[in-house]
Amino acid sequence: MLSASSASVVTATLPLVRAHGEEVTGTFYRRMFAAHPDLLNLFNRGNQATGAQRQALAGSVVAYAEHLTGATDLPWNAILDRIAHKHASLGITPARYTVVGHHLLAAVAEVLGDAVTPQIAAAWEEVYWLMACELVAREARLYHGAGVGSDVDVWRAWRVTGRTDDTADVVSFTLVPADGGPAPDFTPGQYASVAVDLGPDDRQIRQYSLSGRPGLGGWRITVKRIRATADSPAGTVSTYLHDTVAVGDTLRLSPPFGEVSAVPGDGPLLLVSAGIGVTPAMSALAHLAATDPDRPVALVHADRSESTHALRAELGGLVNDLRDATVDLWYERVTSDHGLPGARVKAGLVDPDHIPLVPGVRVHLCGPLEFMAVVRRGLLARGVPGGDIAYEVFGPGMLRPDADRR
Ligand SMILES: Cc1cc2nc3c(=O)[nH]c(=O)nc-3n(C[C@H](O)[C@H](O)[C@H](O)COP(=O)(O)OP(=O)(O)OC[C@H]3O[C@@H](n4cnc5c(N)ncnc54)[C@H](O)[C@@H]3O)c2cc1C
Ligand code: HEM
Structure with missing residues (x-):
């Protein structure tokens, strides 16, 4: 809890810090x-x-300050969990918090200049460390649960055992631990970070949802190539994986992390996905087909x-193994009638009013933010409680708190 003296200082300076947020970042x-x-x-x-992530870190400290001073009602437990899981998948150490805190507070002092008195600096330092302590504690628990040692080295070598070029832009890799040990178990919806060396001292890390069935000897990731457009370059890591990684190569992966389960509860389940956002849903379907084939499940995919x-291609087999499954595929262009047994194919964008709903259904969404906002609003309007709709974002950020109302 923020001390009373700091709370009044933070409340008074929040508008100033917020107004200079981008410059501070x-x-x-x-x-x-x-x-x-x-x-x-x-x-x-x-x-x-x-700029997608730049705002996330500093912006969340400001949002946390608003929370500590009672100015917001954001779901902080979920937000801190999301950040902690992402951090754990990157192997962030407690010592790094000292570095980030030092530079963040120095940036506030540099941008706001004389406006930052020692009292103001101390109050914001208190906010930072309250949040940092929450995160460090959650991350410590995650590392412990994943068997990561005190050196916080999350990286393990995995050997590529298979590569399937699934569509023109999507490739799947199957992987087993290169040390011959067992593959850690995971929950559908979880992801691993993949670290790739692009050159000497040039490394990048990205997260990929585990798209296969848990409980096997290995994992699978399914990667969409981000192509260059007139305004933006080709994606760094997806292009590297597509262009250079072959069977027999080694990749470095983190343990599985991610707080969003794609198989929430044990009653009826609705999986709604778009584009490459289908990866957690496919893991969920494969898991249910193997462990709970009678569970009612509906897949709606755009x-x-x-x-x-x-x-x-693997959807047909999974639906066959599931005894109470429906599949609705919404294609912007219906190009052929290569039917998928048991699937209804519709033309156009997903219409939330036509998503099959049953009482007590738990929902998992994954796709572009705008897609998820539209679907979520539609489901809320049809009476699904907000707490029963989970979602995964394939990038920094979460649905805006006002997304339900727009
Ligand atoms: C939890 C989670 C799960 C995920 N699961 C999957 C999955 O299962 N499958 C999957 O394919 N992806 C998944 N992703 C997304 C994945 O992590 C990567 O973000 C994705 O592969 C793109 O990475 P990249 O390095 O290829 O692109 P990046 O190089 O990171 O580029 C991302 C975007 O930024 C643009 N950009 C980069 N530099 C510039 C610049 N200088 N100017 C303008 N624009 C620029 C690029 O054009 C591109 O549009 C997941 C993400 C998360 C967070
Ligand atoms: C109180 C301190 C911190 C806060 C509030 C914070 C906040 C955040 C937030 C909100 C995200 C985005 C999560 C998401 O939606 O995916 C994030 C991601 C990240 N954080 Fe932190 N963070 C903190 C400390 C740190 C530290 C100490 C490091 C290590 C130096 C770090 C490195 C990262 C990295 C690398 C990412 C992913 C960035 C990306 O993929 O672009 N963070 N953090």
């Missing part, structure tokens, strides 16, 4: 990367370039067309 990263260039390999360069729909 830019200054923070500039200072930190100048002092610790090795950290450039830890942070996602694409997100840095687009894609450009049949030919872009990743892992489509």
Whole structure:
């Protein structure tokens, strides 16, 4: 809890800090990367370039300050869990919090100048460390649960045992631990970080959902190639994986992390996905087909067309093994009538009013943020409680708190 004296200082200075948020963020990263260039390999360069992650770190400290002073009602437990799982998958150590805290507070002082009295600096330092302690504690528990030692080395070598080019832009890799040990178990919906060396001292890390069935000797990831457009370059890691990784190669992966289960509860389940967001749903279907084939499950999947729909070929077999499953495929372009047994194919964008619902259903969403916001609003309007709708974002950020109302 924030001390009473700091609470009043933070309340009074929140508008000022918020107003200079972007400048503070830019200054923070500039200072930190100048002092610790090795950290450039830890942070996602694409997100840095687009600004997607830049706001996330400093922005969440400001949001936490609002929470501590009673100015918001955000779901903090879920937010801290999400950040902690992401951090754990990157192997963030407690010592790094001292570095980040130092540069973040120095950035506030640099940007706000004389406005930052020692009392104001101390109050914001208290906010930072309250949040940092929450995260460090959660991350310590995650490391312990994953068997990560006190050196917080999360990386393990995995050998690529299979490569399947699934669509023109999607490839799947099957992997087993290179040391011959067992593959850690995971819950459908969880992901692993993959660290790739692009050159000397040039490393990048990305997260990929585990798209196969838990409990096997190995894992599978399914990666969509991000192609260059007129305004943006090709994706760094997805291009590397597509262009260079072959059977027999070694990749470095973290243990499985991720707080969002794609098989929540034990009653009826609705999986709604779009594009490459189908990966957690496929893991969930494979898991249920093997362990709970009578569980009622509906998959609603949106894609450009049949030919872009990743892992489509294995859907038929899974649906066959599930005794109470329905599949609705919404394709923007219905290009052929290569029917999938048991699946209904519809043309156009997913219409939330036509998503099959049964009482007590638990929902898992995965796809672009805008897609998930539309589906979530539609489901809420049809009476599904917000707490029964989980979602995964394939990038930094969460659904905006006002997403339900727009
Ligand atoms: C929990 C989680 C699970 C995920 N699961 C999957 C999965 O199962 N399958 C999957 O394919 N992906 C998944 N992702 C996404 C994945 O982690 C990567 O984000 C994705 O592969 C893109 O990485 P990249 O390195 O190829 O692209 P990046 O290089 O990170 O680029 C990302 C975007 O930023 C743009 N960009 C980069 N630099 C610039 C610049 N200088 N100017 C303008 N624009 C720029 C790129 O054009 C691109 O559009 C998941 C993400 C998360 C967080
Ligand atoms: C109180 C301190 C911190 C806060 C509030 C914080 C907050 C965040 C948030 C909100 C995200 C985005 C999560 C998501 O939605 O995916 C994130 C990701 C990340 N954080 Fe932190 N963080 C803190 C400390 C640290 C530290 C100490 C490091 C290590 C130097 C670090 C490195 C990262 C990295 C590398 C990512 C992923 C970035 C990306 O993929 O672009 N963070 N953090």
